[in-house]
Amino acid sequence: MPRKSSAADAPLRLDNQICFAVYSAAHAFNRVYKPLLDRLGLTYPQYLVMLVLWERDDVPVKDIGERLFLDSGTLTPLLKRLEAAHLVKRTRSSEDERQVLIALTAQGHALKEKARSVPQSILAASHCTVPELVAMKDEIVALRDRLNAVIGE
């Protein structure tokens, strides 16, 4: 017996899922970023870590993780790759030997200048105005924060 589409199935239809909209948009962003970041020698998650470090240097792994919602299982190998690329240095904190502090190298600082053109390219690809993007961003962040609040409960 062939199942016919029913109103009861609407909640399970792919195109009704906001999670899939977000999931597929994240992948679309990644694909747009790829050629831009290739020129910097970075992957997208590595770019995010560099954004954090360009704001503030010499921070423990944990701080980066809290900022990006990532744990050491993701960050440790990623940071080792950035170190291998001579963009960061990893040193144990002398005050607290548990912490590993991540500092930019000269190359890491210098890369910031090459990265300045990236946001502009993304803006162009989005075909949106800045106020539109800011409004969307704020909505998405608000949703994300509500979801993260549910996880902790």
Added chain:
Amino acid sequence: MPRKSSAADAPLRLDNQICFAVYSAAHAFNRVYKPLLDRLGLTYPQYLVMLVLWERDDVPVKDIGERLFLDSGTLTPLLKRLEAAHLVKRTRSSEDERQVLIALTAQGHALKEKARSVPQSILAASHCTVPELVAMKDEIVALRDRLNAVIGE
């Protein structure tokens, strides 16, 4: 010389990146889905594939890939895991031997009933109304489609 924060750095600040909003929201969704999908024995990408198949059965891998924006490098092993879990069957098409058709097993069909409670739980976790979520979804899909259009150019 300590770098001080400047207006010129605004485009590179993490909190100004819509891509990071989307990226981190996708991960937040994943974490909310995880306990719900664990009960179904599915990962989130596997759940997406099942959503596609619950809409229409007996489709080639390529169709699933176009629907989810995923390629065979991702789907082939994922579908093999779904087959190992007795949720789908993979058979070469007789009309076109290049295609592999994915069909739901009885268990695969049955899982749909257990999945019906998932969207309701996600809605609750979002603390949004349905119209709000629909509006956000439509905006995000529109942005995604514009980004994907740029890639193909």
Added chain:
DNA sequence: GCACATTCAATTGCGAACAATTAAATGTGA
């Protein structure tokens, strides 16, 4: 009919992402 291009899935290799565990350093209470 035959060389050639195209399509489709599978494979390989690398980089995330995360759960779960481990180990070392630090903090706390009796």
Added chain:
DNA sequence: TCACATTTAATTGTTCGCAATTGAATGTGC
């Protein structure tokens, strides 16, 4: 002080996600 909990990275194992390649099947232009 000393047993115990907590914090912090690192590690291991599984699953995505994608680029690049392979190989088989199909389509095409002459």
